Amino acid sequence: MNHQREIFSCSQPFILESGKTLESFDIVYDTYGKLNANKDNVVLVFHAFSGSNHAAGKLESDDSIGWWDKFIGPNKAINTNESFVICANNIGSCFGSTGPKSVFNNTNKTYGKNFPEVSVTDWNNSIYKLLDSLNIKKVNTAIGASLGGMQVMDLISNKNKSTKKGIIIGASPKPRQFNILLNHVQRSILNLSDKPDALQVARMLSHISYISSNFIEEKFRYNLQKPESRISEDIKYESENYLSYHGKKFEKKFDRNSFRLMTKAMDSYFLDESKIKNIESKVLLISFDDDLLFPSKDMLEFHNLLKMRGIDSYHEKLKGTRGHDSFLYLTEDYQKKLVKFLKK
Amino acid sequence: MNHQREIFSCSQPFILESGKTLESFDIVYDTYGKLNANKDNVVLVFHAFSGSNHAAGKLESDDSIGWWDKFIGPNKAINTNESFVICANNIGSCFGSTGPKSVFNNTNKTYGKNFPEVSVTDWNNSIYKLLDSLNIKKVNTAIGASLGGMQVMDLISNKNKSTKKGIIIGASPKPRQFNILLNHVQRSILNLSDKPDALQVARMLSHISYISSNFIEEKFRYNLQKPESRISEDIKYESENYLSYHGKKFEKKFDRNSFRLMTKAMDSYFLDESKIKNIESKVLLISFDDDLLFPSKDMLEFHNLLKMRGIDSYHEKLKGTRGHDSFLYLTEDYQKKLVKFLKK
Known part of the structure; x- marks a missing residue:
């Protein structure tokens, strides 16, 4: 599998939802497979809270194996023979993209506690910049679990961007107390x-x-x-x-x-009604029956809301093996539901 | 209602399950109602983790109202017109019984971190000493939730002591990971x-x-x-x-x-099979459907085990209003189940 790790550097000021500005930022991202001539085979994979750009495979420069290695690869559920997979580490995180551990504006000091507040939308806006730099206009599929699932919701409900399919796993459109x-x-x-x-x-x-x-x-x-x-x-x-x-x-x-x-960004994510009507993507919601953080009943409720708004939504409740973390563990059923939706 | 607060002082060395010894100890306890001539109308109420001896009513010396005031009193579920209710603060706690805040053996220093480890059985052994001092041989009913429920299990499975009825609310006979x-x-x-x-x-x-x-x-x-x-x-x-x-x-x-x-004492409580066969009391188990710590299914399993061992056990699964804390909030259904069992 063609697996690359790249850094995208944006040298222009980037205005965050909070009103604060990052003078510049870097995003580290991994890609798997090849971008086709039409540039319409892009699958964006979003990592969860403690995940990184390293979604699958193993690079010489990195001893570990990607966190979704069983999912992404030739003839796997996310098939790199067909798709060009991009997984970027969010800004504010700590695996290579600009975040609190980065050096602040050419001083010798790191941002530390002074890194500005970021939001789910900020993450996606920074990723649009990355996509622009690759001249990618349209995302075929966006997929993510937990915090990554919130990014999918934000992405598919952005009326200025086009995403064909969205897969949201173990996440919620509104804050859960x-x-x-x-x-x-x-x-x-x-x-x-x-x-x-x-x-x-x-x-x-x-x-x-x-x-x-x-x-x-x-x-x-x-x-x-x-x-x-x-x-x-x-x-x-x-x-x-x-x-x-x-x-x-x-x-x-x-x-x-x-x-x-x-954690602050997760707590604040709210997909409001006015944005739901922008969704044109097909949507798959996957929930696990033993997920303490994002119960199936809440995801079913979200699914019903999407259906009521005329959105082409599917909900699959799977038997969880590891609670919320079940999204990391591939089972036969899980694989089947992903493949079925991706073929739609 | 006749409500008293007393201190029982045991001046003899008290050997704990750990092998360590308390040279002496005090237990502060509240009583409600009157001990009858036969001394067979005793209801022992055990408090949960952060509870105290102050189970009901209001004393001049204490501004607060007891944590189970809706449950204990004249014509309430635990009827002080008939029963003599005793609720003692466990040793190791911090509401008047000997614990880490007490002064260690006539020195000017408190026990602090050096207070010896105590167990559920130690608590009950200290309460037997209190009962002995009152010349009470037989407990009519023992009732408690959570940590207090473990005390009920320990009490009714002690073959040297006799308890007619035991009510265990939101608790487990074995440690839950x-x-x-x-x-x-x-x-x-x-x-x-x-x-x-x-x-x-x-x-x-x-x-x-x-x-x-x-x-x-x-x-x-x-x-x-x-x-x-x-x-x-x-x-x-x-x-x-x-x-x-x-x-x-x-x-x-x-x-x-x-x-x-x-918390250590709770983590370690284990009602082993050899003790279950000692139970001669009628047993009522109450679980709440939204209890995260002690799920109904576990209490039902415990009930089935008791039945298999020939014990006169009842299990009531109630609609919880506050998760594990539901045991503190009296509903009509909750009251009915308690009264029904107490009349058996």
């Missing part, structure tokens, strides 16, 4: 301490909200943690050790200011 | 900082786990917080302000070492 409160606690944890541990603990909480309670129940039962492999002293159960381990791993790769920014 | 992980994050939050704020944030998390997502969705919709009544700067929604407000209120009344101790 339960999620807002979890994010509020996570940011409050970061406020408690400047030590890296705070980011570890904040992530431990989000991790709980991503996995399903059935999954952890089955995985861990009542297993006690062996004292020699405990990663902190007051741990009793294996499940606690697992959570702390994943928190620590995340702490090393992520940035606390990006964490703040991106 | 989801709850363990939430508690682990809460303790990890306390580890981040010695400032009182840490207890506030830990409680904010437990608060989310207690309420139902439907309840907060309906209560708050998308309401933004007015800037002038914001209790912290980065708050956008009214729901976030509500959560922070309740966290702060809790922080002022509770103790962080009690928080640790009591």
